[in-house]
Every structure is written in structure tokens, then in C-alpha cells.
Amino acid sequence: MKEEHATMRIVILETSDVHGYMMPYSYVDGSSINQGLSVISSLINEHRQHSEEVLLIDNGDFLQGSPLTYHQAKVDQSRPTTVIECMNAMNYDAVVPGNHEFNFGKSYLEKAFTASSFPWLSANVLSEETGEPLFGTPYRIWEWDNGVRLAVLGLTTHYVPNWEHPNHLEGITFTNPIVAAKQWVPYLREQEQVDVVIVSYHGGFERDLVSGEPTESLTGENLGYALCEEVSGIDVLLSGHQHRVISGEEVAGVCVVQPGSEGQFVGKVTLSLQKVEHKWIVNHKQSEIVSCESFVADPIVSELTTPAENNLQQWLDQPIGFVEGDNMRILNPFQARMTEHPFIEWIQRVQMEISGAEISCTALFDDLAPGFDSIITMRDIMINYKYPNTLRVLRLEGRDIKAALERSAQYFHLNDSGDIEVSSAFLYPKTQHFNYDMWEGLNYTINVSKAHGERIVNLEREGMPILADKQYVVVMNNYRASGGGEYSMFKDKPIVKEISVDMVEILADYIRDKGTIVSTVNDNWHVISGA
Template sequence: MEQSIHIFVTSDIHGYVLPLTYANNEKADLGLAKTAALIKENMSNNLNTFLIDNGDLIQGTPLTYYHAKTEQSDVNPMVHVLNELNYDAAIVGNHEFNYGLPYLYKTIEESKLPWLSANIVHQGSEKPVFGQPYVIKTFECGIKVALLGLTTQYIPNWENPNHIKGLSFLDAVETAKKWVPYLRSKSDVMIVSYHGGFERDLRTGKPTEMLTKENQAYQLCMEVEGIDVLLTGHQHRLLEGEVNGATIIMPGTQGTELGYVEINVHGEGDSWKVKKKEAKLISVSDYEPDQQVLDLIQPYESETQKWLDQALGQVDGDMTITDPMLTRLADHPFIEFINKVQMEAAGVDISSTALFDDHSKGFSEHITMRDIVSNYVYPNTLKVIEITGRDMKDALERSASYFSVNEEGDPIINPAFSIPKPQHYNYDMWEGIHYVIDLAKPIGHRIVSLMNKGKPIENDSLYEVVMNNYRAGGGGDYPMFKGKRVVKDIPIDMSELMANYILKRGTIQATCDHNWRVEISSFF
């Protein structure tokens, strides 16, 4: 007897429900409301369905930020949608921890579905923190499908330590080696849903990034026997195919695509064998948003939009960003503003920050809360850490590697910062020091001038620097910051710090002291 199993997966939704961008409320082909229409159509046409979210669900938009910070008495809006759509399970992603453990526990308690992660355990034990590491779904025909949840183990390198206190993050591959054989013995089909991505090229096996174990999907395919389907995410890529016999899929981000895997099985009773598997991505672009989801999310969205339109102050001068590349090549008033906010909050005179993506537009004349959250998209807090001059130079060299030079001698983005996903947030710009990046020099030797208060930075001298908690923990391949003495912890979100800074002044000045620049001294 032939049967088909239909797996549907979303991943890295990051708080997007409505088909719009919050910076300007313009329509966009994304969000769970559109995905819901696609899910409903496909699930109504098929028996034996399994609906899974692969993590990074509850953080990423003003909708989710506003709920986490002001409206926690209500059910989490993202969980409300998943409950309504009858999801079978969700995987814990790294951004699920951004608002702290109490908020995450509350979110899970409100869910009608289990949250899975076999490799996040209580310190000193192998007991999974979130209850169950897997689920087994038995269909009417008798086929049993096992789903194991895994999460990138690299979270301690990014997350605020207070948000993961008492937790251990085990190696995802070693955890899978433990659970997959056990689950294979109890099921006919084995699915692993891993909130992590691919560390190697799917065709050649060559490394595509530093092998830090942030992403281990390729290793899972190669080293863990018995995986029929591997659902992936974290990297926001669009992938479908097969690696070493495992069918793989990654459905991008923000609900632009729904991942779908069809598994054909043959058998009867207690004996079923997988005969064929096929993965494909289905775009939401041709679908209208589901009205039921729109109605459900409207009360949350209404309050969020009111909050976003709050007037905060105005700009004297020009803080707009017209070209993100130019903003990263020379000091810019908007970047200087963020660093000023950080330095005032921390009480230090050296700061670093990043332009997180190419969608940031800076500030126009009149500033609202919408402007802040559309430019500063992460719920970062700040830390002041003590570093040496050598640490500072190493960090600047890491940032300088963001650039390559094309055949015409023009600066371009180093593919290491754009493949497999854009990593603009890993290029930092500093205030309180003076430095020059020379792109004619080889990577690792590009900082040709580095001064503080008119004097060269000394390798062994100590400096107090404020930066976001992600970078202070070494996130983004900045190991020189990891484990440094924390002088001060500022546990207030940057969005709030920026809003308070503007409210205090009413009008902020667009200033730029040109303390750094990128140049090309010679080429060829």
C-alpha cells in the first residue's frame, strides 16, 4: 500500500505576521498571514500532514518587541497564530532567548504545541530544559513519524548571560547521534528539525564559513545515520535538495516561502519503508493574507502602530542614509549618533556599533519610534568591557576584512560577509579613537593608523569600550572580546536608550567628527 506524508515548515519568521515593512508600512510579500493561506490550502488538499516551525519566531519586529516590553499580560501574538493554525511543533531558536527566560517560559506555556530542543539542557544534567526533545506523530494509516528538535549550540557566544543562566548547549551532532537511533526504532520516518544552517557547500563539501559549530547541518547529514529529512534555518537561505541521502530544506525568512517535503512510503501494518522524497519551496507571493489571521492579530497590531507613531524629537542637520556602502566607508552622522548614545549611557569615551543591514535609512527631520526600531532592529543591551590596544587593533582588522577591492580598484563587500547570508552587522565603526583602514594592504594588516587622544594606541594599554552585548560576548567572530572583564552592564534595550536620549534633548544635532575613514593608497 502506498501512502504520502506531507511536511510543511516555516522558519525564521522573526515576528512578521502582516504583509508589510514596518519602516514605512508598505505592502510586502511576506508574513505569517500570507503563509497561513498557503498552509491552509495545501493541508486541506492532503492527508497525513505535519506542520512545524523551525525557530526564531518571537523576535524581530515592532509587533513582537512591543508585546515583550509592554503587553505581556496578553498571549504572545506569534503563539496565538501558531495555535490557531494547529502547528504540530516548534523548535527553539537562538532569538527565542532575546527577551529572557521568564518571557520564553510564558510563551511556551501559552502554546498548544510542544517546543522541542534536545540539546538545550539544564546545567549538570542531560535533562532537556523545554520538556520533550522529540514528538512522534502516528497517522490513521499507522505510519509513525518522529521529529527531533535541535538548536544551534553557539547561543552562549551571543546571548546575554542572564537570559540563559543555568542552561547548557550541547553539541547538536552528538545529541542527534544519541537520539536518532532510538527514534528510528520507534518510527517509520525520521525528521530532524535543526535551527541551524550549513557550514559547507552542499555539492562540494568545502567549508563556506569558519567551522565554529554555529552551523552543523552538513555534518548532521554526513555523520548521523537514519535521517530521512533535515529541516534547517538560521541562515535565512532558500535551499532544497539532498545531502548524503537526507532530504534538506531551508525556507528563508519572514514567511516569504513555505517549505514542503513530500515523503512516499510503502507498506502495511507495522512495516513501512520510505520509497521517495521530494523537497520544494512554495512562494507566498501569489496568495492573499488569510483573513482569520488578520482578524486575530489586529488588536496587537493596532496598539503597536500607535506606539510606532509616537513623536520623539527632531534632527538639526542631515542624518539620512542614502548609500549604505558609503556609510561604511567614512564616518556618518547617524553612526556617530548611535555611538554617542552608547557612550553617554555607559559613561565612557570609546564606543563601537554597526549599521545592521542595508535597509536602514537613518533619521529624517522628524523622529518617531518607528524610525528607531526600523534602524536598530535587535533588542541589544550594552556592556563596557576592558580590552587591550592589541584587542582593539585585532577587532578593527576583523572589521576591515569586510571589504574587498574589485578589478577597477573600487571597494566591494568581501563575499565572506555576504555568503551564505549578509552579515553587515559584523562590520563595526568606532567613535572616540582615530583610525584609517587601507584596503590596498592585505587582510590582517589594513589598520595603518590608530590613535587615542592624539597618541598611538599601545598594545599593552587598557581601554574601556562600550558595545552591544552580542559583540561583547565575541559574537560575529570577535574572539578578542570574549571573556574580557565586564566593567559595566547596562541592561536597557538600545531602542529605549535611543528614545530617551532624543526625548531628553528634543532636538539632536547631526554631527560628524570624521574620526575614521577607509582609503585605498594604491592598487595593482
């Protein structure tokens, strides 16, 4: 007798790179914005009401990135992180640790892990001592009464040691995610007899999803495209890390999705399964992006978040100092990267004064950084300096400085009218304003009309040319010092000094100590469009 075909529908909802954003308002001005975990919770609840089988997975970078997460990690550690409390209340089925989960050190990481009511999945983050997955299990399997078995395998970008402070990674090993996937995907198919394999990878795509052409230097930071092409047996790839919004695409037959950042969107994958000859097969899969725009905050998550947010708001609004002279407000971020701005010069001078270095480099991280008004609060510092960076002083040769400046000079492009604009390479597939550095302690000019590698002219220090084989002492953040942002010329250079204090603390303490900081600018560098 011929078996009647049975069917099943499964919905996978993905969050990624939420970065601790909880409530639907801006930390800059308090304006309403429909994003964050409290809003996502309402979106999730609606899907659970209308779909029988819904799995909720977070793809990483949930513990760091907002003023709230900084405050709880650095200022008030009296309770488990609010982010974890809310994710518990939202009934997440599993999470994958991202690179930023390691930013606040092992103790904080363990505290968050212990407080979680859901498993943390990563097949390639291992205990150095045992060689086993650091968080216990690399995958989770769901089985339904009809016999369908679905697995989610977690993977984390193995580039973490290139960015993170070594103390935060003591006893932890990161292996290549493709190697790990080639081990575990066949195991899930053959040994665990699963019908569906979902890979949740905290990493993005190194190639254009349609053409397959490289979209970034193939450093290994992002290997999503290679995972799809080189590892057979994957049905769906949940991705992240790049903060891109991707849906409706397939790579080598693998359905892919990526839901942006800061809780603005949720990735949704709908799977249709059919039972054929005693075996369940995926006969259709579709990815889409669901916006949080039309949802309001879930009162349960809001109530959990409110005490921590109230403490945070009081702390953020504390005045800690003043600006003398023209204020350091950034009105035009592009112009602040074209012509030296007093706020950037101040950051540089703090880095040089604290470290004793003769040269400094830093970036204006994004277009939302507002600079300072005449009164400075903790909110101003947190908004302007959004990453938990520390400082590292390197001994570099002149050729390294020149190479780094040429890398930064690629940020600019001449359009058909001869006007300077931001190069598309710094805007797609991911906005990378943070990878354009400005320098203090040097004089230089960027001539955008020249070819890449030849744009830096008039490179001097104290009236003397920078010599290729002469050594110089330079301070920068730990991300850049490790080669992050394709600054390979810094990687493995001699370290003169490590300053382990977080930059937010350094800047706040500096302002408190001075009381008033002076707005100055020395115009030591210029960007021009021709001779």
C-alpha cells in the same frame, strides 16, 4: 501469498526565522508585501486542502525580531503574545526554539511556552537541575492507521550562551546537537520503531552543500552539514538560522531545506513511502521552496493580529524628538560604511555617554536602516535598531582593538577595476552587514589594497598611537562583546560594566531627554583603495 505493495505520501511544511512578522505590509512605509504569518496561513490552508497528510513545523526564531514582538515583550504584556495566538490558530504541529526565543528573558519565554497548544521540541536544551529537556520532550511521533510512524526531533544551535545575556539562561544548559542527535536518532529508530526521522535544527550549514568546503569559521554555531554526515538514520533535515533559501539538495543522502526569513517562503518536503515485506521505507524525498508572493492574508489570523497591530501603530508613530542640522537620513548604506555617517556617529556618542567609555564600536545592521529625518518617532528607532541588544563595557588591550578592526576590514574587497565593494564572505552564504563595525574615539584608516591582517593603518587615539599592551575601555553591544560575528578577541575579556537596558529604550529615552539631537560627523576614520 505475496503482499501487495502499499504506498503513502506525506508533506512536511517548514517555517523558520519568521521573527514575529505577521501582517503583509512594511513597518517602514506601510507598503504591501506578501509575507508574514497571516499570508503563510493561507498557503498552509491550501496545502491542507490538496494533501491528505500535512505536518506543519516551525524551526525557531518566532518570538523576536519585529516591532510587534518588541512592543508586546517590552511595552504591553497584557496578553499572551500574538505570535503564539496565531500559531495556535494555524494548528502548528510542533516548534523548535531558536536562539532568539531567549532574548526577552525566562519569564517571557515561559509565558509563550505555556500559551502554546503545540509542543516545543529540543533535545539539546536541557534543565540544568534535572538534565532533562527543558521543554518536556525532545521529539514528537505521528502514527497513521496504516502503521507508518514518523518522528520529528528538535535541536537548537548550542552557541546561544555566546550571544545571550546570562540572566536569560539561568538554569539552562545547551549541549552539542550532534551528540544529542547521536543519542536520540538511534533511540527513535530502535526503541520507538519509527519509519521516518525528521530532524528540525535551528542552525544552518557550515560547509558548501555541493563541495563540502567550509563557508564560515567552524565555531559550532552552524552544524547542519556535520549532522547529515555524522549521524546515520536521518531522512530529512529542516534547517534555519542563516536566513538562506535552500531546496533540492541532499547531503550524505539527507534531504535538506531552509526557507529564508520573515515569512517570505515556506519550506516543503514531500515524502513517498512504500510498504515492502511488512516494513515502510522512504523511496523518494524532495525538498522545494514555496513563495508566499501569490497568497493573501488569512482573515482569521488577520483578525487575531489586528488589535495588537493597532496598539503598535499608535505607539510607533509617536514623535519623540527632532534632528537639528542636516538630517540623519541614510540614502546609500554602502557609502555609510565607507565614509562616516552622522547617524552612526550619534549611535556611538550615545553609547559612550551612557556607559562612560572612551571608545565605542557599532554597526549599520542592514541595508534597510533608513536613519532619521528631521522628526523622530518610535518607528524610526525600531526600524534602525532591530535587535534587542544591551551594552557591555570591556577592558581591552590595544592588540585586541587592532585585531577587531582587521576583522571588520575584511568586509571590503577590491574588484578587478580597483573599485571597493563588499566582500563575498559577508554576502554568502548569509548577508552579514551587521558584522562590519565602525569605531568612535579612535582615528584609523582601512587600506583595502593591503592583505588581510595588514589593512589598518594610522591607528591612533587623541594623536597618540594605539599601543598593543596598553588597556582601553570600549563599549559595544552584548552580541559583539561575547565574540559574536567571529570577534573572538572580545570573548572572556574583563567586563567593566553591564548596562542591562535594551538599546531601543536607551535611544528613545536619550532623544526624549534631549528633545533635539544635533547631526554632526567628525570623519575619524576612512576607507581607501590604495596608498
